[in-house]
Amino acid sequence: MNINATLFLQAVVFAILVWFTMKFVWPPITKALDERTQKIAAGLAAADKAKTELAAANQRVEQELATSRNETASRLADADRRAQQIIEEAKVRASEEANRIIVAARAEAEQQVVQAREALREQVAALAVRGAEQILRKEVNPTVHAELLSRLKTEL
Template sequence: MSINATLFVQAIVFLILVLFTMKFVWPPVAKALDERAQKIADGLAAADRAKSELSAANQRVEQELSQARNETATRLADADRRAQAIIEEAKVRASEEAGKIVAAARSEAEQQAVQARETLREQVAVLAVKGAEQILRKEVDSGVHADLLTRLKTEL
């Protein structure tokens, strides 16, 4: 064969090979490349979304932490105020109780003073009678004696 015919046959075979490749080989390869490119794009988009969601979640966490700190500070302040109120209430009650105890002690002291005066009057009356008896050296009638004691008690 001649070189022209060989070149011509080789060109036809090459053309058939190119057509076969374009028709049957190239579409699945292109499709696989497109799918891979789409998966990569989807993965990058998902990474961007995750990054923005992470940023938003971090902001929410910071807000919630700030709110929790504020609530804690408020509760501590309320507890402090309540403790001060309880202390003041206890002081008032203690002062009232102290006043009652002092009043009861004064009343008891007054009663004891009255009782001591009565006892002292009786003792003075007995001593006066003994003194009068020794001075007079005579016997006193018990009725008169009781009358004298009563009068002496009232005078003292």
């Protein structure tokens, strides 16, 4: 065999191999690589979109949290103000009730003092009558006072 013919045949076989590879092997590989590139690009785009959506969602969540904190703080402040108002109203009602009770107690005490004075007067009068009665029983002696009684008879 001639080396030139071998080289020529090898060149022809290599050319056929290159043509076969370019015609049947290379297009599916490039197609698969292109599809893979597109999938990776789509995945990266989706990841970027997800990052922006996540950032936007985090921002909305922070805004909602700030709003709810402010709302909660205002509600707590309103509740504190209402509690203070209720306490003040209760103090006013309690002082009014205390004044009413004091006035009623004073009136009752005055009434009891008047009743006690009346009872004491009645007792003093009864004691005075008893004392006078006892004094009169001791001193009423018909013989000693006969002269007084006779003078009274004459004057009447």
